Structure formats: structure tokens, C-alpha cells
Amino acid sequence: MENNQDSRQRFAALVREHSHSMFRAARAILDCDADAEDAVGEAVLLAWQAFPNLKNQQAARCWLLKITVNCAYGQRRGQRRVVYMDDLSQAAGSAPSPEPSGLWDAVLRLPEDQRLAVMLYYYEDLPVAEIAKTLGVPQGTVKSRLSRGRERLKALLREEEAYGF
Template identity: 55%
Template structure:
């Protein structure tokens, strides 16, 4: 019986580790979109990982695991943000634009980082992490219609920023 319990615990731990490994980059990216420096984002991700581990036994639907984990990360990042904002240096943000190193991608990421915090989180979850609008709404704790309208406003702001920055 004890051996069976150990096997279940090992499987539980392996599922959790796989979930974190699979979503680590997304967790950092969404935390970084809310917070102004890497250290704060790393702290938020660490706290989110701890919180997720403590609550992992209550997760009933593995299909919702990614949005559940990102919601925890958003909440931890917001808590960290409330503790005190730091200065953002645009040069520090460019590496987090994604895989592509093209100037347009970098310009877009810089514009995203200039958006207000709620818009940054929404845009990052939707475009950079590939969540559906329903998943974004769930992660941010808002209604789907609200997420859609905020996303539309954020896109408009981004368009204006990029047009203003264009030579």
C-alpha cells in the first residue's frame, strides 16, 4: 500500500514538473509584461510555482492547467507590482519579444511594454502565449466581452504608437 502511495506521489510530482517546464517561458513572459524588471518577474514566477504546487492537488481538469497556471502567475505578478514598481529600461525588454530578432518585432514589443499594465497582460496572454479570448478573460478574472473590447483598444493604441514611431 505504501509503495502504491509513493508511485501516485511520484506521478503527481512528474505531472507538475512537466506542467511547469512546458509553461515556464509563458509564465515569465506574462509576469514580465506586468512587471518592469527581470528580477521581479522571476520572483513572481517563483511564487506562482510555489502557489501552484500547493494547489495542484485541487486541479481537476488537466486541459485547464495552462490557463490555471497563468492565472496564478498573473496574480503573483500583480501582487509583486503592488509591492513597488521599478524603472523600465526599453533596452532590457527587446530580448523578450519572442524568437524573431527582426526590428519590427522589437519595435512591437517595445510598444506593448509602453501599454498600461492591464493591456500589456492581455496582449501578452493573447498574442505571445496564444490563449483564446475566453482563456485570457478567465486568467485575468474579467468577462469575455470586456477582454475583447480591451484587446481592441490595446490594438488601436499599439497601431497609433507604431505609426508615431515610424520614420
Template identity: 45%
Template sequence: MFTPQEVLDKEAFCTQVIACQETMFRTAKAILRQDEDAEDAVQEAICTAFASRDSLRDVQRFRPWILRILTNKCYDLCRKRRPTVDLDEMADRLPSDSPDHDQRMTLWQAVLSLSDELRVTVTLFYYEGLSVREIGQALGISEAAVKTRLSRGRARLRLLLEEK
């Protein structure tokens, strides 16, 4: 059994959140795709984390702990909303009138086209620098599952970038 640790005070909590804010936004954006939805999810996650900060056993594990809360909030939002299509986003994916063979798909565009589970894993690993263990904790999956998703994500990115 662990010994109860001192609860983060408001200032220490804010310092930790500020250190993670960009990672939180990019993670939420990778799942939800819309800036507004990502901002809402981050805000809800911060409020939830602050209210339950006494459940954090080790302050050194703050980042994966709050990312886990955030991913849960993001998936809650996904379940609540109806599927809609953003016409501006789809315009980029429709074939253009003039075929330009020099135009290449950027890596980030390719990442955004991955499935949700692959996109989040790739974003956390390559863009946010989280370890396989931290990603597993944040997403609530095993390290083996993280490695599998990274492998599948890399393979899918290779195919997408070769197509273009």
C-alpha cells in the same frame, strides 16, 4: 457537482510547468517589467500551484489555472513595492541628441509602453497564443473585457507606431 479528480503527482505537475514556463515568464515580465521580479513571481506561483494542485479540477485547464495564480502573484508584488524608476529603461525613452528619423520604435517596445492591463492582454493573445476565453480565465475577467482590452491595445499600438 463534479467528481473529485486525481491530484497531479509531482512528475506530471513538473511536466505541465515545463510546458508553460516561457509563457509564465513572459506574462510576469509583461506585468512587472523586471526580469528578477518576474522570476520571483513565477517561482512563487509554481510553489503556490504545487501546494494547491488538488484544487485543479481539469488537467486540460492547467495553463489558464497556473497563469491565474501567476497574475495574482504579480499584482501582489506590484502592490507591495514602491514605485521606482529604472534609469537604464528611461534612457531609451528620453529624446536623443541627434534626431534620427529612420529610427523606428519596434513592436515589442510599443507593447511594453502600454498600460499594465493592455500589455498583459496583448502579450497573452499575440505572443503566447492564448484564446480570449483562456485569457479571461487567467486574468479573472470576462471574455468581453478581454476583447475590449485587445481592441484598445491594438488602437494604442497603431498610434504609437504611427507617431514614430
């Protein structure tokens, strides 16, 4: 039986290794960085509480991402209509900010289900089977979301190129 210090160090190393992936997964679901950070924080707490029960260390990445995705969805469900300060300035009559450009910004403009599948597949290099397990959907659903996401990304990037965004 390992001591508590060893367990803490292994958990900290695991979180450090996968923190960017956790943030990207949460950000793919939530509308702003601050909300994604909150979801990751909650996921780290829940993961720490469940860490003694983790049997397969090779599945730790998928396990952390699943907890993060669930926390992000839970946070979004719990939110009421939130008006961000950027939205207030536009409503007050200021000039609208330009559309974001670049691949990541285009990914963030995808519908949520496609955005999450694309992010996990291309940014986190998860195989379709692990994405299906993480999201709790069939593999065929993941494949169709990826296909639709790729088509939508092509259209968004062509649009950016055509209009000079």
C-alpha cells in the same frame, strides 16, 4: 492513486512547458525581468502546493497563468516606490537611453490592462473566454482592451517608423 514521484514529474513537465508563458504574463505586469522572475517563482511554489487539487489537466495552462498573474499583481501591490539602477544613471545626468524598438518592446509600452490582454491573446493564443477567466473580467472588457491595445500598438509602431527608432 499516483505516487509522489509521478506527481512531481507531471508538475515539472507542466511548469517546463508553460514557463515562458508564465514569465511573459508576469513581465506584462511588472517593470523588470527580475521582478517577473520572482513572481513566476512564487507562482510555481503556490501551484505546487495546490497541484493535488487540480482536477482538469486540460485547464492547467490557464490555471498556471492565473496564479502567475495574481502573484505579479500581489508583488506589485507590495512594492513601495522602487528606483532601478537605470533610472539612477539618467537622474545623475547621463544621456537617456534610446526608446526600445520592436513589437515586444512596443507591447511593453502599452498600458498594463491592454498589455496583458494583448500578450495573452497574441503571444499565448488564449481565446477571449480564457483570458476573461484568467483576469477575472467580463469577455467584453477583454475585447475592448484588445481593440484599444491594437490601436495603441499601431500608433506606437508608426511613431517608431516615422522617427527611426
